[in-house]
Amino acid sequence: xxxxxxxxxxxxxxxxxxxxxxxxxxxxxxxxxxxxxxxxxxxxxxxxxxxxxxxxxxxxxxxxxxxxxxxxxxxxxxxxxxxxxxxxxxxxxxxxxxxxxxxxxxxxxxxxxxxxxxxxxxxxxxxxxxxxxxxxxxxxxxxxxxxxxxxxxxxxxxxxxxxxxxxxxxxxxxxxxxxxxxxxxxxxxxxxxxxxxxxxxxxxxxxxxxxxxxxxxxxxxxxxxxxxxxxxxxxxxxxxxxxxxxxxxxxxxxxxxxxxxxxxxxxxxxxxxxxxxxxxxxxxxxxx
Amino acid sequence: xxxxxxxxxxxxxxxxxxxxxxxxxxxxxxxxxxxxxxxxxxxxxxxxxxxxxxxxxxxxxxxxxxxxxxxxxxxxxxxxxxxxxxxxxxxxxxxxxxxxxxxxxxxxxxxxxxxxxxxxxxxxxxxxxxxxxxxxxxxxxxxxxxxxxxxxxxxxxxxxxxxxxxxxxxxxxxxxxxxxxxxxxxxxxxxxxxxxxxxxxxxxxxxxxxxxxxxxxxxxxxxxxxxxxxxxxxxxxxxxxxxxxxxxxxxxxxxxxxxxxxxxxxxxxxxxxxxxxxxxxxxxxxxxxxxxxxxxxxxxxxxxxxxxxxxxxxxxxxxxxxxxxxxxxxxxxxxxxxxxxxxxxxxxxxxxxxxxxxxxxxxxxxxxxxxxxxxxxxxxxxxxxxxxxxxxxxxxxxxxxxxxxxx
Numbered sequence: 001x002x003x004x005x006x007x008x009x010x011x012x013x014x015x016x017x018x019x020x021x022x023x024x025x026x027x028x029x030x031x032x033x034x035x036x037x038x039x040x041x042x043x044x045x046x047x048x049x050x051x052x053x054x055x056x057x058x059x060x061x062x063x064x065x066x067x068x069x070x071x072x073x074x075x076x077x078x079x080x081x082x083x084x085x086x087x088x089x090x091x092x093x094x095x096x097x098x099x100x101x102x103x104x105x106x107x108x109x110x111x112x113x114x115x116x117x118x119x120x121x122x123x124x125x126x127x128x129x130x131x132x133x134x135x136x137x138x139x140x141x142x143x144x145x146x147x148x149x150x151x152x153x154x155x156x157x158x159x160x161x162x163x164x165x166x167x168x169x170x171x172x173x174x175x176x177x178x179x180x181x182x183x184x185x186x187x188x189x190x191x192x193x194x195x196x197x198x199x200x201x202x203x204x205x206x207x208x209x210x211x212x213x214x215x216x217x218x219x220x221x222x223x224x225x226x227x228x229x230x231x232x233x234x235x236x237x238x239x240x241x242x243x244x245x246x247x248x249x250x251x252x253x254x255x256x257x258x259x260x261x262x263x264x265x266x267x268x269x270x271x272x273x274x275x276x277x278x279x280x281x282x283x284x285x286x287x288x
Numbered sequence: 289x290x291x292x293x294x295x296x297x298x299x300x301x302x303x304x305x306x307x308x309x310x311x312x313x314x315x316x317x318x319x320x321x322x323x324x325x326x327x328x329x330x331x332x333x334x335x336x337x338x339x340x341x342x343x344x345x346x347x348x349x350x351x352x353x354x355x356x357x358x359x360x361x362x363x364x365x366x367x368x369x370x371x372x373x374x375x376x377x378x379x380x381x382x383x384x385x386x387x388x389x390x391x392x393x394x395x396x397x398x399x400x401x402x403x404x405x406x407x408x409x410x411x412x413x414x415x416x417x418x419x420x421x422x423x424x425x426x427x428x429x430x431x432x433x434x435x436x437x438x439x440x441x442x443x444x445x446x447x448x449x450x451x452x453x454x455x456x457x458x459x460x461x462x463x464x465x466x467x468x469x470x471x472x473x474x475x476x477x478x479x480x481x482x483x484x485x486x487x488x489x490x491x492x493x494x495x496x497x498x499x500x501x502x503x504x505x506x507x508x509x510x511x512x513x514x515x516x517x518x519x520x521x522x523x524x525x526x527x528x529x530x531x532x533x534x535x536x537x538x539x540x541x542x543x544x545x546x547x548x549x550x551x552x553x554x555x556x557x558x559x560x561x562x563x564x565x566x567x568x569x570x571x572x573x574x575x576x577x578x579x580x581x582x583x584x585x586x587x588x589x590x591x592x593x594x595x596x597x598x599x600x601x602x603x604x605x606x607x608x609x610x611x612x613x614x615x616x617x618x619x620x621x622x623x624x625x626x627x628x629x630x631x632x633x634x635x636x637x638x639x640x641x642x643x644x645x646x647x648x649x650x651x652x653x654x655x656x657x658x659x660x661x662x663x664x665x666x667x668x669x670x671x672x673x674x675x676x677x678x679x680x681x682x683x684x685x686x687x688x689x690x691x692x693x694x695x
Contacts, residue, residue, distance in 0.1 A: 006501045013497060116334050117518040119525065121553040126531025132504050135497065135530040207529070208494045209521030209551060213331075217492050217519065252498035256487050258461070260498070 002130025007253055009129070013138040015245030016145035017204070021218050022225040022237055023148050024197030030226055030233045031169050032189055034084060035095040039222055040215025041105035042194055046072045046201025047210045048109065051118050060123045060206070068202030069195035076194020080187055088186065102215075109212035117209035137206065144203060148196070153234050157288055165189055224268045230278020235287040239279050243267065319362040320355070320616055322347060322603070323388030323412075325378050325403065327395055330370025334546050335395050338596035339417075340365060341586055343392065346603040349581070356610050364388060372398050379403030383410045389616040392417060392603055395595075397463070401690065404429060408688065413618040417602030418595050419545070419565075421467045422672065423691040425644065425679035428618065430625060432602050432638055432647040433595075434565045436471040437674035439541055442651045442667050443563035444475040444512075447539040450561065452509025453481040458499070458523065459514035460542075461488035468514045468541055470695045471674070484508050494519040496526050503536070513540040521548060528556040537561070547593045549659045557656040566594040566635035567654050567661035575634035594635075601633040605640070637669065644679045646672035 021043065028036045036042075046068040053063035079101060087094045124136035156162035165185055168175040172182035201215070208214065225244060229236025247267050252260030275282050324343060327336035347363045355361060364386055366378035375394070382388050383406050391407050392415045394400040400416050407414040408428040415430045422435035448455070455476055459465035469486050476483055484506050487499060503511060515523055524543070527533055539561040543549070549557045568579065568589065578600070583589050606621070608631050613620040630639040636650030651670045654661040678691040 003501070003505060006504075010497045010501060014495075017495075117521055117548070117551050119521065119551050121525065121556065122529040124529075126529060128531075132501060133531045133535065134501065135526055137529055138497065207522055207526060209518045209525070211331075211518045214518070217494060249498055253502065256489075257493055257495070257498060258488070258490060261493075 002132050005129050006132045006134055007249070009134055009138060010253075011246050011249040012142050014249045015241050016142040018221065018225050018241035018245050019145040019148060019237055020141065020200045020203055022222045022229075022241065023152070024193045024195070024200060025222045026226050026229070026233050026237050027189060027193030027196060029223070030229070030231075030236070031165070032088070032186065032193070033091060033094075033169075034088070034190075035091060035098065036193075037095055037098040037219065038079075038102040038105060039098075039197055040217070040219040041102045041109075042072050042076065042197035042215070043201035043204070043218060044109060044210070044212065044215035045075060045105065046198030047205040047208075047214065048113060048118070048201075049198065050202035050205045051120050051210060054120045060120070064202035064205070065199065068205075069199040072198025072201070073191045073195035076197075077187060077191050079194075080190040084190065085183070085186065106212050106215075113212065117211050119209050120206050122206040135207075141203060144199075149234060149238060153288060156234065221264075224265075228268055228271050228275075228278055230275070230280035230282075232280035232284060232287045235284045236278055236280040239284065243271075243279075318359060320357070320359050320610075321362050321364055321386060321388040321390075323382035323386060323391045324363065324365045324393040325368050325375055325382070325391070325399070326365060326393050327370040327399075328365075328367045332370045332395055334591075335418075335593075335595055336367075336370075338591045338593055339393075339395070339599040342582070342592070342596045342600035343603060345581060345585055346600050346607075348585075350603075350607050356607055357614065357616070365393075368399065372396075372402055375399045375402040376406075379406045383407055383412055388412060390415065390606055392599065392606070394418070397421065397690075400424070405688075411618045413606070413621060415602045415606055417599040419598070421464050422646075422674040423678060423693050425675070425681065425684075425687045425689060425691060427622065427645065427681050427685050427687070430602070430605070430640065430645050432598055432605065432649070434598075434649065434651065435646065435672050435674050436468045436541075438565075438649070438651055438670045438672060439563050440468065440471040440475050441673070442653055442670065443539055443541060443561065444472055444481070445479045446563070446653050446665070447510060447512065447561050448476065448479050448481045451537045451539070454484050454506075454508040454510075455481055456484055456503050456506055456508035456511045457486040457514065458511060459486060459488050460516035460520065461490045462516075465514050465516065467693070472512060472514070472541075474695050489515065489520065491517050492519050494522040496523045499523075500526060500530050500532060504532070508536065510537045510539060513538060514542055515540075516542055521551065524548075524552055524556045528553070533558070544656070544661055545594060547591060549656060549661075550590055554659055557659060560656045561653070562656070562661065563651055563653045564594050564661070565649050565651060566597045567652055567663055568592065569654070569660055569663055570634065570636075570652070572634065572636070574632060578634045597634055601631075601635065601638060604633060605629065605631050605638065636666070639669065641672060641676070643682055644672055644675045645681060646675050648672070 025039045028034050049068045049071040050063045053067045054060050122137040126133045127136045168182045168185040176182050225240045229240040244264050248260045248264040251263035326340050328340050347361050351360050368374040390413050394416050397420050417432050419433040459469045473483050609621040609624045613624040625640045626642040639648040641648050648669050651667045652663050653665045654663050674693050
């Protein structure tokens with residue numbers, strides 16, 4: 001009984017962390033069709049921003065939820081203005097450019113912080129569930145994931161900003177003929193996407209040892225989640241995260257974490273074979 | 289090609305510059321050349337940089353005391369940038385172009401194997417001063433790093449005595465982790481303990497939530513961590529975050545090798561039991577002097593780890609052999625070393641084992657207290673039993689391979 005509760009919490013936690021690490025990419029790749037290979041490095045910078053902020057005495061939640069997104073969002077906008085904006089609509093070129101950016105960012109982080117592991121401790125202590133103790137921070141991550149999904153849904157569905165953004169992504173010419181500046185809208189969207197990536201890094205920072213190339217461990221998972229999710233951003237993110245998170249954790253419990261990862265990748269391959277355009281292209285069609 | 293004044297000037301400058309850069313390096317004869325290959329940049333630089341620092345310190349100290357055989361030591365280091373291909377390239381350069389008298393260096397086992405034959409062919413003695421999985425059998429190489437048998441033989445019985453008989457092993461999924469896990473099993477069974485489960489993790493696994501729940505289901509008396517590298521540090525953090533560090537004690541064969549305790553919080557390492565050849569807390573005078581000298585030269589002793597110290601000790605061992613042999617030739621110093629050369633070092637006495645060219649050394653059982661490795665007990669002069677089981681250079685002086693040791 002207690003073990004079932006623990007397993008359910010772990011599954012929810014894995015789903016939540018997939019949502020968190022993929023949300024920034026879902027915006028940048030899912031909405032803007034920019035293959036952002038530097039997504040992992042955006043997370044890495046968010047992680048470092050959080051660690052530095054915490055070490056200089058700022059409250060850890062402020063660091064994670066405000067400072068990390070803000071720092072990475074600003075860096076994202078600078079990169080967008082200098083490089084990405086010249087490449088909209090050129091899918092392969094964005095991939096090459098962002099790959100280069102990712103290498104540069106890893107190099108810069110290595111120069112600034114050195115090639116060593118950095119870290120801070122988790123702010124929430126362990127929770128007792130029957131005979132078991134679990135990481136209390138898991139609940140924080142689950143809460144944030146719920147918050148991200150509901151906030152995203154609300155923004156896109158019910159606000160004028162969301163409507164304009166979706167319109168501009170669909171057809172920038174029409175949006176511009178209606179008096180909106182697609183350039184400005186793209187910049188704002190890229191800012192929001194980068195900020196989400198930065199927050200993801202900040203949230204994970206207390207759980208891991210941070211190194212300059214830490215982000216590369218997450219990039220594949222984030223892309224798989226977004227690609228398998230398909231064209232609908234929120235529904236796609238939610239459905240693919242739920243599927244992969246459950247598969248990964250159930251296999252991890254039955255066997256080892258290695259087989260959990262294998263099961264996740266096998267599921268992804270089968271799904272892409274059956275639904276090459278993603279879950280939300282066939283099921284949940286037309287949802288947001 | 290058309291030649292004009294500008295091009296001519298450019299060419300001439302390049303020629304002059306080139307003659308400065310590649311100044312002839314062949315035998316000057318008035319120095320002894322100590323060649324080294326270390327990763328002082330890239331992902332292994334946490335190991336390599338302090339090794340380079342202690343090597344420079346050792347060379348400086350030997351030179352200050354008059355050098356060896358009346359000559360100064362010249363330290364020639366190439367940064368292999370954590371890239372195995374560069375070991376082969378720079379190894380050849382050291383052996384053929386620089387004509388070094390001795391080689392100290394290499395960090396990963398892969399890097400050692402990449403250059404071992406190059407130095408053997410040129411009869412340049414090679415000192416590999418890093419802890420590793422054991423089994424190298426080659427008369428040209430001398431190894432003073434601690435091997436799994438020396439470490440695990442000390443750690444496991446002590447941990448069983450202290451914590452209990454049910455052990456849950458978490459190990460990194462590559463040869464070091466696999467081999468060490470086998471040794472843990474062997475020594476656990478010898479003292480009547482039981483391995484309830486062994487889980488292997490690839491080096492990039494950073495999420496241990498399900499593992500922590502599984503450990504609680506298995507209810508072991510202790511966990512034994514053979515985890516390696518930056519991603520695996522997450523385990524200690526998540527273990528403490530779940531509060532389990534208060535409930536199930538931990539021993540480790542790896543925590544502290546890269547000075548992980550400086551990154552982790554105090555409560556995340558508190559009470560973890562480890563066994564190494566060296567701890568900064570060793571009270572002997574040589575260690576106090578090393579710490580003082582290192583601090584005077586580099587400002588801080590935070591990055592000084594056991595591997596850097598054994599690198600320092602490898603150089604001192606070689607220097608002692610050169611003095612006794614009154615020669616730098618490989619054949620001459622090998623005779624002296626094989627006679628069982630013994631030297632007092634910061635980590636205790638080190639004696640060369642003639643049979644394996646490994647080191648008979650002191651192993652210190654330590655516990656992390658307030659981020660420091662406090663010594664609980666020292667086990668003097670532990671034999672490299674693993675390599676001794678397969679390698680006998682007295683009987684087979686021409687042996688030249690790394691054995692996989694069957695347990």
